[in-house]
Amino acid sequence: MSVQWNEMIVADARALRASEIRDLLKVAERPEIISFAGGVPDPKLFPLATFNDVYGDLTGDEQAGRRSLQYSISEGLPGLRQWIANDLAATGAVRDIDNILVTCGAQQGLDMLARLLLEPGREIVLEKPSYLGAMQAFSMRRPSYVGIAMDDEGPVITELDAAFAKGARIAYLSPDFQNPTGRSYSLDRRLAVLETARKYGAVILEDAAYCKLAYEGESLPSLLALDDTQGDPDAGTVIQLGTFSKTLAPALRIGWITAPRPVIRQLVLMKQAGDLHVSTINQEIALRAASKLFPSHLETLQDAYRAKRDVMLSALEDFMPEGVTWSRPQGGMFVWLTLPDNINSRELLIDAMEDAKVAFVPGQAFFCDQSGINTARLSFATESSERIRDGIERLALLIRRKDNQ
Amino acid sequence: MSVQWNEMIVADARALRASEIRDLLKVAERPEIISFAGGVPDPKLFPLATFNDVYGDLTGDEQAGRRSLQYSISEGLPGLRQWIANDLAATGAVRDIDNILVTCGAQQGLDMLARLLLEPGREIVLEKPSYLGAMQAFSMRRPSYVGIAMDDEGPVITELDAAFAKGARIAYLSPDFQNPTGRSYSLDRRLAVLETARKYGAVILEDAAYCKLAYEGESLPSLLALDDTQGDPDAGTVIQLGTFSKTLAPALRIGWITAPRPVIRQLVLMKQAGDLHVSTINQEIALRAASKLFPSHLETLQDAYRAKRDVMLSALEDFMPEGVTWSRPQGGMFVWLTLPDNINSRELLIDAMEDAKVAFVPGQAFFCDQSGINTARLSFATESSERIRDGIERLALLIRRKDNQ
Numbered sequence: 173m174s175v176q177w178n179e180m181i182v183a184d185a186r187a188l189r190a191s192e193i194r195d196l197l198k199v200a201e202r203p204e205i206i207s208f209a210g211g212v213p214d215p216k217l218f219p220l221a222t223f224n225d226v227y228g229d230l231t232g233d234e235q236a237g238r239r240s241l242q243y244s245i246s247e248g249l250p251g252l253r254q255w256i257a258n259d260l261a262a263t264g265a266v267r268d269i270d271n272i273l274v275t276c277g278a279q280q281g282l283d284m285l286a287r288l289l290l291e292p293g294r295e296i297v298l299e300k301p302s303y304l305g306a307m308q309a310f311s312m313r314r315p316s317y318v319g320i321a322m323d324d325e326g327p328v329i330t331e332l333d334a335a336f337a338k339g340a341r342i343a344y345l346s347p348d349f350q351n352p353t354g355r356s357y358s359l360d361r362r363l364a365v366l367e368t369a370r371k372y373g374a375v376i377l378e379d380a381a382y383c384k385l386a387y388e389g390e391s392l393p394s395l396l397a398l399d400d401t402q403g404d405p406d407a408g409t410v411i412q413l414g415t416f417s418k419t420l421a422p423a424l425r426i427g428w429i430t431a432p433r434p435v436i437r438q439l440v441l442m443k444q445a446g447d448l449h450v451s452t453i454n455q456e457i458a459l460r461a462a463s464k465l466f467p468s469h470l471e472t473l474q475d476a477y478r479a480k481r482d483v484m485l486s487a488l489e490d491f492m493p494e495g496v497t498w499s500r501p502q503g504g505m506f507v508w509l510t511l512p513d514n515i516n517s518r519e520l521l522i523d524a525m526e527d528a529k530v531a532f533v534p535g536q537a538f539f540c541d542q543s544g545i546n547t548a549r550l551s552f553a554t555e556s557s558e559r560i561r562d563g564i565e566r567l568a569l570l571i572r573r574k575d576n577q
Numbered sequence: 578m579s580v581q582w583n584e585m586i587v588a589d590a591r592a593l594r595a596s597e598i599r600d601l602l603k604v605a606e607r608p609e610i611i612s613f614a615g616g617v618p619d620p621k622l623f624p625l626a627t628f629n630d631v632y633g634d635l636t637g638d639e640q641a642g643r644r645s646l647q648y649s650i651s652e653g654l655p656g657l658r659q660w661i662a663n664d665l666a667a668t669g670a671v672r673d674i675d676n677i678l679v680t681c682g683a684q685q686g687l688d689m690l691a692r693l694l695l696e697p698g699r700e701i702v703l704e705k706p707s708y709l710g711a712m713q714a715f716s717m718r719r720p721s722y723v724g725i726a727m728d729d730e731g732p733v734i735t736e737l738d739a740a741f742a743k744g745a746r747i748a749y750l751s752p753d754f755q756n757p758t759g760r761s762y763s764l765d766r767r768l769a770v771l772e773t774a775r776k777y778g779a780v781i782l783e784d785a786a787y788c789k790l791a792y793e794g795e796s797l798p799s800l801l802a803l804d805d806t807q808g809d810p811d812a813g814t815v816i817q818l819g820t821f822s823k824t825l826a827p828a829l830r831i832g833w834i835t836a837p838r839p840v841i842r843q844l845v846l847m848k849q850a851g852d853l854h855v856s857t858i859n860q861e862i863a864l865r866a867a868s869k870l871f872p873s874h875l876e877t878l879q880d881a882y883r884a885k886r887d888v889m890l891s892a893l894e895d896f897m898p899e900g901v902t903w904s905r906p907q908g909g910m911f912v913w914l915t916l917p918d919n920i921n922s923r924e925l926l927i928d929a930m931e932d933a934k935v936a937f938v939p940g941q942a943f944f945c946d947q948s949g950i951n952t953a954r955l956s957f958a959t960e961s962s963e964r965i966r967d968g969i970e971r972l973a974l975l976i977r978r979k980d981n982q
Contacts, residue, residue, distance in 0.1 A: 173778035175814055177839040180746065180780060182696040188846040215643040223646065224636040231629035238620040241628065241826035276681060280852035287717070291587040308850035312692070341585065373578035375585060409580055421646035423857035434582040441593040445713035447685035451856055452828035 184292075187314050193537055196521065200531035206563035208550040209531040211351065213505070215554075217476055218421050219465055226460040230453070244452040246444040247436075248274025248428070252459045256414065256428055264397035265412070267430045268405045273439050274450045278381050278415040278427035282309035282344075284439055284446070285377055285411065285429065289342055290315040297335045297343035299327060301508075301538030301547070303351050303379060306344055317540035326357030329364045336372040343374060347395055349382040352538045352549035353508035354501025359392050366398055369409045378412040382504040384419050384470055387478035389502055396430065406432040416458050418505075419470060424454040477505065477553060480560060484552040487561045491568035493575060498550075505553040508535070511546040515574050518545065523574070528566040589697075592719050598942055601926065605936035611968030613955040614936040616756065616910070620959075622881055623826050624870055631865040635858070649857040651849040652841075653679025653833070657864045661819065661833055669802035670817070672835045673810045678844050679855045683786050683820040683832035687714035687749075689844055689851070690782055690816065690834065694747055695720040702740045702748035704732060706913075706943030706952070708756045708784060711749055722945035731762030734769045741777040748779060752800055754787040757943045757954035758913035759906025764797050771803055774814045783817045787909040789824050789875055792883035794907055801835065811837040821863050823910075824875060829859040882910065882958060885965060889957040892966045896973035898980060903955075910958040913940070916951040920979050923950065928979070933971040 200207040231237045247253065253269040260267050275281040282305065290296060290313035298307070300319040307317070318340050320331040332343065345365065347357040357365070369376050378395045394412065401407040415427035429439060443449065484507055488498050499508040509532075511517060517534040524530045535547025552560055605612045636642045652658065658674035665672050680686040687710065695701060695718035703712070705724040712722070723745050725736040737748065750770065752762040762770070774781050783800045799817065806813040820832035834844060848854065889912055893903050904913040914937075916922060922939040929935045940952025957965055 173775060174812070175778050175780055175837075177837065180694055181840075181843060182692075182694065182699070184696065185693045185843055185847060188843065188850055190842075190846060212648050215647050218643055218646045220636060220639070220642050220646070223642070224633070227632040227636055228629070231625060231632055234625070237625050237628070238623055241623045241625070241828045242620050243617050243822075243827045276852040276856075283851045287587075288590045289585055289587065291589065294587070305850075305853075312847065312850060370578060373580050375580055407579070417648075421858075422648045423646045425852065425854075425856045432580075432582065435586075437595075438586055438590055438593065441595060442590060442717065445593055445684075445710075445717055446688045447681040447830065448710075449830075451681075451830045451859055453826075454856055454859065 184312050184314060187311050188308070191537070193534060197531060197533070199525055205525060205529050205531050206555055206559045206566070207531040208552070208555070208563060209533050210551050210554050211505070213418055213422065213553055214476070217473055219461065219469055222461055222465055223421070223457070226457050226464065230456060230460065236456070240453040240456045242452060244449050244455070246440050246449045248272065248450060249452070249455045249459065252455045255459055255462060256430070260396070260430060264393050265430070266401060266403055266405050270433055271405045271430050271436055273429045273436050273443060274455060275427045275429055275443070276425040276447070276450055277417055277422070278379065278413045279305055279309065281413040281427050281429045282306050283312075284442055286310045286313045287442060288435070288438060289375070295335070295340035295342070297332065297340050298540045299345060299350070300541065301352055301535060301544055302344065302540060303346060304538050306379065307540060310344075319540045322355070326361035327365060329361070329368055332365065332368050333371075336368065336374050341372065341374045342377065343369065344377045344379065345395070346379040346381075348380060348392075349385060349501055349504025351382065351504065352506050352533070352535065354499045354504050354506040355508070356392065356502060362392065362395055362398055366395060366400070366409065370400070374409065376410045378410050380412050380414050382418060385473060385477060385505065386503040387474055387481060406434070408432065411435060416462065419473065420458055420461055420465075424458050426450060426454055426458045480552040480557060481507070483557040483560045484550065484564060487564035491565045493568065493572045495575065496571060505551050507550045507552060509548040509550055511548065511571065512575055513546055515571065516545050517548045520548070520570070520574060524567060524570055528570045530563045530567045530570075532567070589717050589719060592716050593713070596942070598923075598939060602936060602938070604930055610930060610934050610936050611960055611964050611971070612936040613957070613960070613968060614938050615956050615959050618823055618827065618910070618958055619881070622878055624866065624874055627866055627870055628826070628862070631862050631869065635861060635865065641861070645858040645861045647857060649854050649860070651845050651854045653677065653855060654857070654860045654864065657860045660864055660867060661835070665801070665835060669798050670835070671806060671808055671810050675838055676810050676835050676841055678834045678841050678848060679860060680832045680834055680848070681830040681852070681855055682822055682827070683784065683818045684710055684714065686818040686832050686834045687711050688717075689847055691715045691718045692847060693840065693843060694780070700740070700745035700747070702737065702745050703945045704750060704755070705946065706757055706940060706949055707749065707945060708751060709943050711784065712945060715749075724945045727760070731766035732770060734766070734773055737770065737773050738776075741773065741779050746777065746779045747782065748774065749782045749784065750800070751784040751786075753785065753797075754790060754906055754909025756787065756909065757911055757938070757940065759904045759909050759911040760913070761797065761907060767797065767800055767803055771800060771805070771814065775805070779814065781815045783815050785817050785819050786823060790878060790882060790910065791908040792879055792886060811839070813837065816840060821867065824878065825863055825866055825870075829863050831855060831859055831863045885957040885962060886912070888962040888965045889955065889969060892969035896970045898973065898977045900980065901976060910956050912955045912957060914953040914955055916953065916976065917980055918951055920976065921950050922953045925953070925975070925979060929972060929975055933975045935968045935972045935975075937972070
């Protein structure tokens with residue numbers, strides 16, 4: 173008797189579906205296509221020479237080298253967690269190393285928090301639009317999504333309050349340079365979000381993946397830093413996710429969760445059962461590279477991405493027809509485009525790739541309620557300034573043509 | 578209102594509990610204790626010089642270096658999957674690269690298969706004793722365990738058949754040099770296991786973590802290699818888990834699952850949602866190191882561990898009192914000790930660490946039915962020959978004393 177796989181696979185796993193868009197965008201990897209579709213950093217900005225140095229130093233050291241190749245504790249290396257705690261302290265957040273778990277990128281943090289806090293039918297509040305990767309991580313727990321509207325300052329508080337009033341107790345929020353829109357919350361809105369969460373004893377999962385990529389103005393404090401814990405690292409309403417993927421290199425797969433200890437303790441058991449720990453050598457390398465490179469490498473990144481953002485924004489200004497609007501991000505990697513209502517960005521993508529040789533991500537996938545069919549995410553991170561300007565011009569031409577049809 | 582964590586954490590996550598034994602064994606890390614408790618390879622055998630070379634080559638190469646620091650596909654690097662497919666082919670197993678998913682160690686493979694195939698109450702068949710890490714991974718899905726007895730040749734087939742007859746459709750088995758017992762299945766028993774699984778259309782999860790650490794005799798073919806797929810890589814009843822943790826270095830966190838494509842496709846979506854992919858640079862380094870080092874490095878490992886095993890077995894022979902029996906493993910890292918019925922190995926451990934300065938793992942934790950209170954796992958992997966002999970002598974003295982009480 174042969175195995176009946178369709179019957180064997182459980183409902184939680186069947187909740188995962190392949191993304192059509194992802195398949196479509198495989199074409200975008202061809203060199204003739206100017207791609208604004210990627211969600212990846214510019215590899216030219218990876219500090220390769222420093223990595224060469226730190227790998228050489230580590231594997232050239234008999235004791236440290238062998239230790240970095242061995243199993244290690246599920247919490248993450250103490251030295252790395254101390255570096256993270258210090259970095260959080262510099263932003264005004266009070267956390268001890270016992271409040272930190274090192275994860276395989278922030279993505280694993282999302283997956284682990286989903287396994288800790290979500291179950292079929294339990295509600296989770298999401299921004300409209302929200303980060304697609306988070307929704308993918310959450311979907312395996314089959315929760316019920318409650319989308320809330322955003323305005324220029326952040327989430328609309330009456331909607332957040334209503335979601336909590338109806339029983340939701342978890343919100344996933346990205347206050348800084350959000351993927352996909354690039355927008356940030358104002359200080360007042362941050363405080364109002366926290367106040368609303370506290371009113372209901374709700375938990376905020378704060379995604380801080382892009383917070384170091386700030387290109388202008390004063391950085392605003394994170395929700396974690398603003399949370400009223402009265403100096404107790406185990407108090408408060410915020411669990412924050414961080415990562416080195418945008419500041420050092422994504423391939424190391426180093427992220428972290430910072431949370432009150434009752435949460436971290438259970439997550440450590442989950443990490444142990446799930447994959448034991450994050451690569452020891454990668455943790456050691458990330459610690460050495462960050463200690464060596466920050467903050468000057470962050471300034472290098474900020475300067476390079478700011479310049480690219482400026483090229484994209486001025487090209488949009490120069491070429492886009494009336495009726496098209498876009499975000500003006502103060503950091504991160506993305507500009508969010510809103511097209512005239514009659515343009516479906518998914519259909520536009522097909523023509524854009526075939527005719528204009530330009531790629532982007534249609535915005536609908538980022539909405540938990542499948543709205544936003546006339547929106548698109550554009551990344552300015554990986555293409556050269558020349559190709560960014562060229563690509564925006566080509567895309568604008570196509571939109572003009574579509575809009576006149 | 579503050580967050581009520583105990584109410585927020587879902588039942589699946591609450592199923593994870595801290596291990597008392599693990600806490601107890603933290604003391605075993607002190608240098609004055611001779612530890613047979615670890616489940617880790619000997620760091621002195623890590624090929625550090627080769628790692629120094631391959632890291633230097635990779636990060637010294639402008640193109641390959643930058644590529645190895647970037648995000649990569651969830652399936653795993655094609656070159657690494659091809660290496661794994663070739664290695665499987667050499668053992669007689671027919672698998673394409675599309676039948677392989679690279680995971681964060683075999684532990685993540687177990688966790689992912691649990692998420693794919695287990696749900697609360699679904700039955701899974703386990704050997705008595707079985708690998709503790711597997712049970713930890715499975716426990717988050719709250720399955721129902723069906724333990725089956727083992728004899729000298731492997732699982733007792735009447736018990737396996739009865740488990741399937743009663744409705745179980747999944748069995749987790751370790752046919753080679755099992756953790757914790759070190760024992761292997763005979764060829765006849767392997768064939769009988771497969772026949773029984775086929776009779777019911779059941780799936781076998783084959784843990785092959787230790788199969789390369791064979792110290793004598795002819796290696797027997799894996800269940801995967803013996804499975805009757807008629808040359809179709811998507812047919813058959815066996816999903817196999819492999820790893821570089823015991824042959825290269827655990828810190829790389831590189832393992833793999835090989836399975837029919839309907840399974841791999843769903844696991845790839847899960848990997849994408851869960852943590853995107855295994856560290857790109859670690860995959861590239863593992864591929865380069867394995868290509869450079871195998872099979873000669875495997876022979877080095879085999880020679881070193883065989884010598885340690887021989888020291889442990891002869892010390893057991895020389896010092897243990899009558900009534901104590903042990904396994905004689907032909908590979909792997911463990912010897913399994915069975916004490917007289919009146920000795921509780923958990924109580925013995927406390928005295929062993931305090932008085933005899935010797936540590937081991939009490940066997941009960943490896944039994945899904947909490948039996949085996951007079952059993953213990955001894956690892957011969959990390960201590961020197963001198964300390965192995967010394968430690969066994971001290972442990973034997975203590976057992977003699979206990980047995981006479």
